[in-house]
Amino acid sequence: MKKFFCLFSVLALLIGSCSDNDGTSSDSGFNINGTKLKRAILNSNAASGAITYDYFYNGNRLARIVSSDMSYFKYTYTDELITKIEFFKNNVLKNIDFLEYNNDNKLITRKQIRGNTGYKVVYTHNNDGTISIFGYTGDSVNQNTPTDLNKKVFFVNGLVSKIESYSIIDGSLETLFTNYTHDTANTPTSLILGYDKLTYYDQGNFQNVHNLTSITYSSTVNDIVDVDEIVNVYNADNFLSKATAVDLEDNNGPPLIFEYFYE
Template identity: 30%
Template sequence: MKKLLCLLSAAAFVFTSCSKDDNNSSDPASSILVKKITDIDIDGSSSNRNYVYNGNKIVSITDEDSSVLKYTYTGDFITKIEEIDKNGNLAVTTDYTYTNGKLTNEIQKTPNGTYYYKTKYIHNADGTVSYDNFRGTVTTGDEQEYGATGKYTLKEGNLVKLEVSYYGDEKSYVYEYDNKNHPLKNVTGLGLLLEDETLVNNLVKKTSISGSGDKISTSITTYSYTYDANNYPTEKVESYQSGNFISTQTTQYVY
């Protein structure tokens, strides 16, 4: 399920997602939607996520433990996501606002929480997206910078570089992609949300770099895929390596 924003909230990319006209086009590939995703860990344990839609608009994602993400749209824009825990209680609400079709604010609240967490996005003239995190007091609305700041660089709709500054800790991430279809490519409005994975093509390599000078640390995650006849992945194998440590995870997709 979607992780609590804090804080890291990261990811920021933006590209134009499928419009209503696209979803009603004669191209049958535009209606391909993933219905189930299964994650399989290296020890063989697995968990499922089930996706429900209304047309090409996502309604909900239900996790293995019965926790749910519920989506609310205003037109073709996702304006609210509610996280419901396995007991049916509202755990987190995230509200989204847009300017000229681009996400500019993301606010996360917990029921009866003292604070809310906001990410402000600036879409720069050069196509990059800058972001800054804030913490606000619910009762007064007073806000202060809290958490990471950063900048995201995109190319052809894909996030290719992320630069993050977290209280003096500098990190960067470089992303490489194939030219196939992401499993969630056709979900209305989902690509406008600023997550840590773009929804155009599929990530094949992520290089993480931290530190500076002679104290630079690098780790690499690679991804390999099996595709169906429409160039949508049916399986992904993720391999993470840091030093001599290697971990793998397999993800399966059903449409």
């Protein structure tokens, strides 16, 4: 379940309520029905309570996602592609992501700068339709030192169906398999311009055109590690309005509940 929470955190990319000071839309009409995502709420039954994420736009371009914890992401576009994402905490810039694409508008490089430290993720689009992902670190100018990030993403009908994560443990290669199933309805962010290019942006599967219905974790050294089941509810426009994620391997664990509101 903790892995699923991480996936949602990447999906949400953080947002709460903020003033309209840069020309973005900030009207407060939140509805269950509709197609333009305005608000997402995560309730994990934790002591900290629910977290609210509000979405602000310039037309159909995402401008900001602001969280109720006073952190937010700011988006910059080049034509129809998201090319820069800035993360702020208490109005202080913490890091910047720069995104590069090939001539087919496929993401090939993500560079994140945090002060004097830089991180780079390289996405290689293989001839068999898979994507290999490798990580590097360094300073704010050059990132050439390999990290332990080593993954391969598999697709079925354009959806992320499996991610294999490779690591060396006690001198032996271990592979973690993460398998996904999906419904046929629309995701809350499916109409945000450029968001579909970020399917494999960070932890893997957070932006497909359809919604997750299960996540299964296994590895080459253990049996099933974890199984998360997601029960979805949809609005009149066939967009996700509520998702309840349950860890089937942890019967006593509280579910994660996500609610979505539109205009």
